[in-house]
Amino acid sequence: MTTPFPFTAVVGQDDLRLALLLNAVSPAVGGVLVRGEKGTAKSTAVRALSALLPEVSVVPGCRFSCDPAAPDPGCPDGPHEGGGGAARPARMVELPVGASEDRLVGALDIERALAEGVKAFEPGLLADAHRGILYVDEVNLLHDHLVDLLLDAAAMGASYVEREGVSVRHAARFLLVGTMNPEEGELRPQLLDRFGLTVEVAASREPDQRVEVVRRRLAYDDDPAAFAARWADEETAVRARIVAARELLPSVRLGDGALRQIAATCAAFEVDGMRADIVMARTATALAAWAGRTDVLAEDVRQAALLALPHRRRRNPFDAPGLDEDRLDETLEEFGGDDGPDTDPDGPEGGGGQPPAEGPEGPQGGGDAGAPAEAGEAGEAGEAERSPGAGSGERSPVGAAEPFRTKVLSVPGIGEGAAGRRSRARTEHGRTTGARRPGGALTKLHLAATVRAAAPHQRARGRSGPGLVVRRDDLRQATREGRESNLVLFVVDASGSMAARQRMGAVKGAVVSLLLDAYQRRDKVGLVTFRGSAADVALPPTSSVDAAAARLESLPTGGRTPLAAGLLKAHDVLRVERLRDPARRPLVVVVTDGRATGGPEPVALSSRAARLFAAEGIASVVVDCESGPVRLGLAGRLAGELGGGAVTLDELRADSIAGLVRDVQGTSRRAA
Structure with a gap:
C-alpha cells in the first residue's frame, strides 16, 4: 500500500486544512466542499487526513462497522451480543463519479427476497464509510440523484434501501468531503447548502512557497516512506490534538453572546433557512475545542462565518461565492458582548505545523472574467454605429438585459444520455413504461411482469405451498422513462x-x-x-x-x-x-x-x-x-x-402569448 503524503507536510492551504480538522473534531459540522483550480493539493490533503483520525473499535465480523459499546439495534448483521471489539484504522472510501446507485447504497437480492423471503443485502460504499471518511472527487460531476442520496445519508446518519416492499436500514455516519473545479460546472444551490463548510483554494503566487511545494513533492516521490518518517512527530502531535479536542468538545459552552452574533451574521447576509446558523454554531464550538478552550469567542464566530457562509450566498450560478469581511466585522462588533473570558486577541496558537483557529484569509470570491475586446474586422457599411474614436465597426461589449424564464426547448425522440431535465430519455429513474429481461444485475424489478413470467410454470416446478417459485429467467427489469440532459x-x-x-x-x-x-x-x-x-x-x-x-x-x-x-x-x-x-x-x-x-x-x-x-x-x-x-x-x-x-425574442418567453411548450422540430426523428 502506498504511503500517503503527510497532512502536516502540505504547504499553505490553511483554510483547507483547518476545515478538514474541524470536521475530524466534530463530524456534526456537516462535511467540507473544496472548490478550486486543478493542482492545488485538494485530493492530497483529503487523503492525508485519514491517517490522522483515531482508530475505531468495531464488532468483529460486522460489515457495517458497529461500535461494540453502542451497537446499532437495526444493523442487518445484528443483533450483536455483548463482547469485546476489534480496533482498526478509520477508513477513507472514495466514491467514483461514474458509480451506480447500487454501488453507493448497496443492493438487495430481489430473487432471494421473492423466492425465500430473506433480506439478502450487499452493502455499498455508504456502509464502508461508516465512522470514517467518504470522499467524492469532482462532486459537481456526480449525478444529481446520487448527490441527493449521499447528502440525505450524511444528514440523517443512516442509509435506507427500499425495493418492491423490501427495505433495509443501516447506520451511515461519516465525514463527507467533496472536491470540485468550478470551471467544470457548479453544484445546485440546494446541494451547496447541504455541505457544512466550503473552502476556496488556489495555488500560491509566492515564489518561495511554490519552491517549497515542489521540493517536498519531489522528496516524497523519491522515497515516500522516508519522507513520511520525517513528519511522523508532527503527525502524532496533530492526531493527539484531535483526540483531545474530541474529548473537550462536550464541555465547550456556546454562550448567549456568541449565539446572538451567529444569528445576526446569518440575518445580515440574508442566507436562506436555519442550516447556516446551526452549522456556524457547531463550527464555532469545534474551533474552541481545537484551540483547547471551553468558551466560544468572537474570533471563533468570525472564522466559522468565513467557512460556513460564502457558498450560501449564491442565488444563481452566475453569483460568485464570497463574503464581505468588512461587513462581517461590523456585524460582529455591533452584536458584540462575548460572555466568555478574555483571551489573547491574536487567537489560539496552532500546533504541530497546523493552521491556527483563524486562518489568514477567508474564502475569496471570484469576479466575472472579462477579456478585453480584441480588434475586429472593419464594419459593414450601415450595419453598426461606431463608438467615439473607434476606427472600425467593432463596438465595445454591451451588458445583458434582465434574464427571464424561457420556454422549454427539447430534442425530439427518446435518448439514453445522462440524467437531466430537458428531453425524454430511457433512464434508471422515472415513470415505468414497460418491462424487459435484465441484461446484467437486476436493479429495478417489474413485479407484475415477473409474476406473469413465473405463473405458467408453477405446476412444472412442483409448487406445493403458497409461495411463488421464481427462477432467474422469470425476473423482469422495469423500463423507465425520465429526462436527460x-x-x-x-x-x-x-x-x-x-x-x-x-x-x-x-x-x-x-x-x-x-x-x-x-x-x-x-x-x-x-x-x-x-x-x-x-x-x-x-x-x-x-x-x-x-x-x-x-x-x-x-x-x-x-x-x-x-x-x-x-x-x-x-x-x-x-x-x-x-x-x-x-x-x-x-x-x-x-x-x-x-x-x-x-x-x-x-x-x-x-x-x-x-x-x-x-x-x-x-x-x-x-x-x-x-x-x-x-x-x-x-x-x-x-x-x-x-x-x-x-x-x-418575444416568443422565447415562457409567459408570452405565443403558445405552450415548443419542442424543436427536426426533419429526422430519432427512433423511440
Whole structure:
C-alpha cells in the first residue's frame, strides 16, 4: 500500500486544512466542499487526513462497522451480543463519479427476497464509510440523484434501501468531503447548502512557497516512506490534538453572546433557512475545542462565518461565492458582548505545523472574467454605429438585459444520455413504461411482469405451498422513462447587424436566460460566435454555465456576418463532442437575424452549411433577432434549412402569448 503524503507536510492551504480538522473534531459540522483550480493539493490533503483520525473499535465480523459499546439495534448483521471489539484504522472510501446507485447504497437480492423471503443485502460504499471518511472527487460531476442520496445519508446518519416492499436500514455516519473545479460546472444551490463548510483554494503566487511545494513533492516521490518518517512527530502531535479536542468538545459552552452574533451574521447576509446558523454554531464550538478552550469567542464566530457562509450566498450560478469581511466585522462588533473570558486577541496558537483557529484569509470570491475586446474586422457599411474614436465597426461589449424564464426547448425522440431535465430519455429513474429481461444485475424489478413470467410454470416446478417459485429467467427489469440532459450549443451572431446597443443587450439577455435554463436542466453548454470574416469557439462544451455567461458578457460586436463560418464551426464542435460523449444528444441554438454577408457567395454557402445539420438530424432552433417594422424573414428561412424551428425574442418567453411548450422540430426523428 502506498504511503500517503503527510497532512502536516502540505504547504499553505490553511483554510483547507483547518476545515478538514474541524470536521475530524466534530463530524456534526456537516462535511467540507473544496472548490478550486486543478493542482492545488485538494485530493492530497483529503487523503492525508485519514491517517490522522483515531482508530475505531468495531464488532468483529460486522460489515457495517458497529461500535461494540453502542451497537446499532437495526444493523442487518445484528443483533450483536455483548463482547469485546476489534480496533482498526478509520477508513477513507472514495466514491467514483461514474458509480451506480447500487454501488453507493448497496443492493438487495430481489430473487432471494421473492423466492425465500430473506433480506439478502450487499452493502455499498455508504456502509464502508461508516465512522470514517467518504470522499467524492469532482462532486459537481456526480449525478444529481446520487448527490441527493449521499447528502440525505450524511444528514440523517443512516442509509435506507427500499425495493418492491423490501427495505433495509443501516447506520451511515461519516465525514463527507467533496472536491470540485468550478470551471467544470457548479453544484445546485440546494446541494451547496447541504455541505457544512466550503473552502476556496488556489495555488500560491509566492515564489518561495511554490519552491517549497515542489521540493517536498519531489522528496516524497523519491522515497515516500522516508519522507513520511520525517513528519511522523508532527503527525502524532496533530492526531493527539484531535483526540483531545474530541474529548473537550462536550464541555465547550456556546454562550448567549456568541449565539446572538451567529444569528445576526446569518440575518445580515440574508442566507436562506436555519442550516447556516446551526452549522456556524457547531463550527464555532469545534474551533474552541481545537484551540483547547471551553468558551466560544468572537474570533471563533468570525472564522466559522468565513467557512460556513460564502457558498450560501449564491442565488444563481452566475453569483460568485464570497463574503464581505468588512461587513462581517461590523456585524460582529455591533452584536458584540462575548460572555466568555478574555483571551489573547491574536487567537489560539496552532500546533504541530497546523493552521491556527483563524486562518489568514477567508474564502475569496471570484469576479466575472472579462477579456478585453480584441480588434475586429472593419464594419459593414450601415450595419453598426461606431463608438467615439473607434476606427472600425467593432463596438465595445454591451451588458445583458434582465434574464427571464424561457420556454422549454427539447430534442425530439427518446435518448439514453445522462440524467437531466430537458428531453425524454430511457433512464434508471422515472415513470415505468414497460418491462424487459435484465441484461446484467437486476436493479429495478417489474413485479407484475415477473409474476406473469413465473405463473405458467408453477405446476412444472412442483409448487406445493403458497409461495411463488421464481427462477432467474422469470425476473423482469422495469423500463423507465425520465429526462436527460443535452449539449446546448449556442451559435451567436456578433456582427454589425446585431450591434445596436439596445438590441444586443436584449439578445444577450435572451442567451443568459437560456443559460440559466440549461443550468437548471443540468445540460452541458458551448458557445460559438461569428463576426467579421471568421467564427470562434468562445467556449468548448462544458458544464460551467457561468463560464459561458462570462464569455458572453465580454463579447464585442461589429463587422460582416459570416453565417456559414459560424454554422461550420458549430458542426465541427459537435463532431468532436460526439466522439467524446456519444450518448449526449445536441441541441443547436442559433441566435441571429439570418443575414449572411461574409465570405464568397455567403447566402449559398450558408444554405449548404445549414443542410448538413438537417441531413444528420441534429435538433436546432433559431432565435430570430430581426427587429423593425419591415422584416425579411431570413431567420425563418434559415430554420427551415436547418430542419428546426424558429422563435422570436418575444416568443422565447415562457409567459408570452405565443403558445405552450415548443419542442424543436427536426426533419429526422430519432427512433423511440
